[in-house]
Amino acid sequence: MPNTTMAEQISQKPGFIAALDQSGGSTPKALAQYGISEDSYSSEDEMFKLMHEMRVRIMTAPAFKNHKIIAAILFEKTMDGLVENKPTPTYLWEGCGIVPFLKIDKGLEAEKDGVQLMKPIPGLDILLERAKKLGIYGTKERSVIRLANQPSIAAIAQQQYEIAAQVAAHDLVPILEPEVLVKSPEKAKAEVILRDELTKGLEALPGNYPIMLKLTIPEEANLYADLAKHPRVQRVVALSGGYSLDEACKRLKANHTMIASFSRALMDDLRISQSDQEFDAILAKAVDKIYDASVNKS
Template sequence: MSNTKMAQQMSQAPGFIAALDQSGGSTPKALGHYGIEPGAYSSEQDMFALMHEMRVRIIKSPAFSDHKVIAAILFEKTMDGLVDTMPVPSYLWDKCGIVPFLKIDKGLEAEEHGVQLMKPIPDLNSLLSRAAKLGIYGTKERSVIRLADKNGISEIIHQQYQVAETVLSHQLVPIIEPEVLVQSPEKAEAENILLEELTQGLQKLPGQGKVILKVTIPEKADLYAEFAKHPRVQRVVALSGGYSLDEACIKLKKNHNMIASFSRALMEDLRASQSNTVFDGILKKVVNEIYDASVNKVE
């Protein structure tokens, strides 16, 4: 796989990132929304197999490979799986022209100081080496901010950049994702603190490697727009964070130099019971709407 071509795509190509990375804790909810209830599987292995089938259905849909989706974030079990006979990362890049990323965080600690840090990531170096061999271009690591606590947010960003340094040492590109919850009573204040902490962290980041910043769509439009010009930032992307698709796209259109990296909003209308024609039609409509919000901005 060509990292140079992938880097060019991630830096310049119009489009958005699809987040197909629901992990163990959120898998039953995602399957339930898709129309597969817990009674349909009897083990964790069966559950993940059904989740893989759903993701493969999305990946193989013509709507997913029309060059509007520029990258996809995968759960570890998806990275290790196959589409037909091809490893998923190879299928995404070679067949679809979609850059593969890997979610590496292992969930969240209990809330302290208004934030939830990432749990320790065991065997991180081993995981990153394996991911690189499979053709993964970068990683994603999520933590959560609930309140505008400066100490808590500072701790979140310190941890995020520490993990990012390890990722960069494997010649992979980290997506730093400090999610400010959309229902936070102090969302705007938390975002202002986050802006300051992210800026300071970029200034201290060693080496020359670039990161991708994934943030909640801010209350103040274009709050993060300047990051797109920063020499250490490859792209600024937005998570949907529980907003409906329509609401997320309306908000995203107001933020220049920011593209989508949606998960729930991408898949909210897809169901297991739909025929392939219906499924592909819905996915195409959603892809077009997210692409439009990522590319065509309003003043």
């Protein structure tokens, strides 16, 4: 069974989830936003080393440990790295009281019929076993929806639930992340279809393992409220999806059963050139704003 103390925190504690899981193609963009250009590194190993240093700076900042962040989603290399000479999941849980999750998808297939399914995940069972031993509580896997194509969205939901079952077999809690693009020309329609397909999948879900959902903040406020109340769902969390911090928080406040799981919106104003004092103050301001939007609803 998943760790019961962690489960209680994820289900009940006020706060939000920090997404520190940029990987692959998104890493250079995240580093550039932080102020590290591509000519600052000459290999993938150097790139990920710089990314880990950025994440360590975030995780060791006072604002990250003020009990407003209830969980963090990690990239595999971050999970395998050290923070203050401790394995990252150990540092987060024992040092900060933050529940560690792991991003497990390996990117997206080419778009077909308005969606992008996940690529195959080779060696997933081995990765899940290793994650469990390192103290990881759950996983996150992302696919993408651009158009309101019902059969395609049904395929997205089916793939997400299939991976969830594999994750749950290792006593880990899966976060399903079928992201509707914020720039989709059919965003509202796609979200209604997705809600219906996720509901069907929940009703047909075998076993008794819990899941979580990470979804784009919907055009119709509280569209996912019934999903959040389902007994198999520990929490519904929101991705920022390219919205600015202010816009993401404004939209999140209107959704009473969603908390944040932001990445770009959390880190957009952080720069390598900032002093530790400046860095900590900017991070604290973002943490406070995201916490407020997650806890105090309009």
